[in-house]
Amino acid sequence: MVTIETIFGERIGNAIHESTGKIRSINQKYATPTIKLSGGAKFALLLLRLYLIFLVVLLLYKFWTIIHGGVL
């Protein structure tokens, strides 16, 4: 069976396992937000998500125009 250890060696494999374990524990620790969000705060976070989606779309569009002969 191909494992991380067989690909990267035992030391690096262990480090990768440790890191993923650490990330998993961070995700568990902070799984639920600790503060109670007001209606305004929830709305602000929604706007923030939409804003970030807009920026990602813009970046993808720029990337697409560069690939199709545009300049930066």
Next chain:
Amino acid sequence: MDLLSKFYFNYSKIIKTIKIYLLLAGPGMIVMIADNDAGGITTYAATGAKFGFNLIWFLILLGPVAYFVQEMTVRLGAVTKHGHAEAIFSAFGSFWGWFSLLDLTLVNWLTMVTEFIGMTAALSIFGVPPVITVIVVIFMMLGIVMSGRYWTWEKITMAFCLLNLIYVPAAILLHPSIGDVLKAGIIPNFPGGFNGELFFLLMANIGTTIAPWMIFFQQSAVVDKNMKEKDIPWGKFDTAIGAIFTIIVALGVIIVAGTLLHGMDIQSGAQAAIAIMGTHPWVGTLLAIGLFDAGFLGAICIALTSSWAFGEVFGWAHSLNYKVKEAFWFYVFFFLGLLTAGTVVLIPGAPLVLITLFVQVIAVTLLPAALVFLIILLNNEEIMGKHKNTLFENIANISIVMCIIIISSLYGISTLFPNLFG
């Protein structure tokens, strides 16, 4: 006798106040002056060269803007004893936490590259090869942070902050007419009308005044300095003094560029220093030294910001009060950030212009989020108690944050699409 004792009493009181301030001064002063980093100096030089003294009023307005945003981090850090990265994870969950942490790391690294570009370009003027600059700078920074005491790091960094004021004597050496400066610069005006070029420079000046790393840096520094709730007024005062200094430095650069480079198209701080060197060697030399110092301050603070943020989230020991053995990963992260950013500058043909532009774009993905989180946290009574935002603070801060979000977004978008605003 009564008069003498009164005088002595007042004198002792003033000396005591100054001593307390010097003990508690640091995070606010450092973050504000480090904000005038290599990119900031370039922006001010370009502004002065293009519009002379005419935009001085705008830079003065940016002082209170920076103060209002940064003082919130003092309160949040002193009350929660958590850095901003940890506060986001804890309050908003892992999605927003990871987004902020990874975005911060990326934008910080890119900004560090621009700081190394500034430092190597500045010392190249004196004939120092870039590779020597990068190696010496990294070792100097390691030496400063590895002292094992937050206090030592802070005071050495504050000495570099004082060096940033070098632009003031540079401006004085030119004997500018105070009347001309005040006449052109104090009354709000838009030279040549409100066009695309002017708008871009206004946006760039705002972009350089409030950067995402500043929010994370000051909050973590307040925590590392172990500032308590009772120290908040001093922290605010320190931030206000820093904001005044940052504006003084900006005005120094604008006056130098507005006097000697008016009408030129300036693309970098080093270009400005070289152009001035021919006619005013002393002023050019001071400008080059200032540019190096600006890059140095920016790089050391930004590298620390990332290390603190990762340490907070991953649970590593993350304080400058620890020795290397005690906070190994904290220092490794700091070193690797500097090493990789410095190495990129040395790679022949590396896309440095692209990186410089990309910084602005990535920064606008993080800045609004960091500011919105800050406002929400500062309004949470459970967390902030009596230090939560007052109605006045909310009106001021929310207005400022909304303006910054809109303008910095337009700045990022105009970097992506340069012809958008004409």
